[in-house]
Amino acid sequence: MTWEAFHRRGEVLRRVIEVANERCDGRLPNDVAGVDAVFTDDVDLLGALQLRWHTALAGQIEASLADQPIDLPGAVVAAWRVTAADLPGVRAILDAHGEQPTSPEVAHVMETASAKERQMLALMAGLASRLDLDEQAARRGERLEREARAGVRLAAIDVPQPRGFLERLKAALAA
Template sequence: MTRSLPSVRRGDVLRSVVEVLDRRLDGVLPQDVRGLDQAFADDLDLLGALTLRWHARLGAQLDRALDVPVADRPRAVALAWATTAEQMRGVRRLLDREAEHPRSPEVRRLLERSTAAEHGLLARAAGVPLASVNGRTLLAEGRALVRPALADRIRALVPA
């Protein structure tokens, strides 16, 4: 009699990956999460799912930013990005690290498309023209607003 493996739910595995990323904050894609190899075809598949998770959370934050007066929207959009980055520190750190040093041409293309889409999303939410230029500016403003977590501050004080 063959023993079958328990069913692995992709969403559950993805949540576990996000938890590991948030706990470690090292920007390294975890390989030791239970069910990972069953839920995702490869690292590119997992990075794609993490990118979608990031965009979904960012979209929810941007929806809230649309409630402010039009004149205040660029600042609200930058704050929405910063809030998302604070809520998803581990995922953001991984995506930034992979964008700086992509593991493959496919990952580079995935993250370039993701970043271009993010720039457009930010610019549209802020109601500004020239999506790529203004989206990049809004993203930079959002990065500047991210408050370091206590763990980040402690890490900066302790020699490596």
């Protein structure tokens, strides 16, 4: 992949995430300009969204553990909730495709990603070790995920879009 293609893919993915978060309907935003040019199929796009979710979740867990080093499971649950609030559309897409996969390949990708995520949750919460990242660790992580989901409603986030050049510049500098 060339440098230009890599950055084009990143730009399209950012727009896909924006649209997903606006809609929060669990459907892949295949209508976003450039999706067909930079993603080979739905599995490729789902994989990119899964990676974005996983990366955001891992970063949020690290930050949460730094703030709350005593209650590890509580910090992991809080981090999952913050990530779900930050990426509600992405979470809705991953949930929808995990519950009703559109193909056997999608089912396999979603099952594998879900198991790995749950193992990470258990590991970061101190409920598993790197030596026993197995089905039992995934079950422990699943319990943490269920706790995190309790009372969490994924909804579109209302982010006012800057209108003029000066407002866009201020928003970019603030980010």
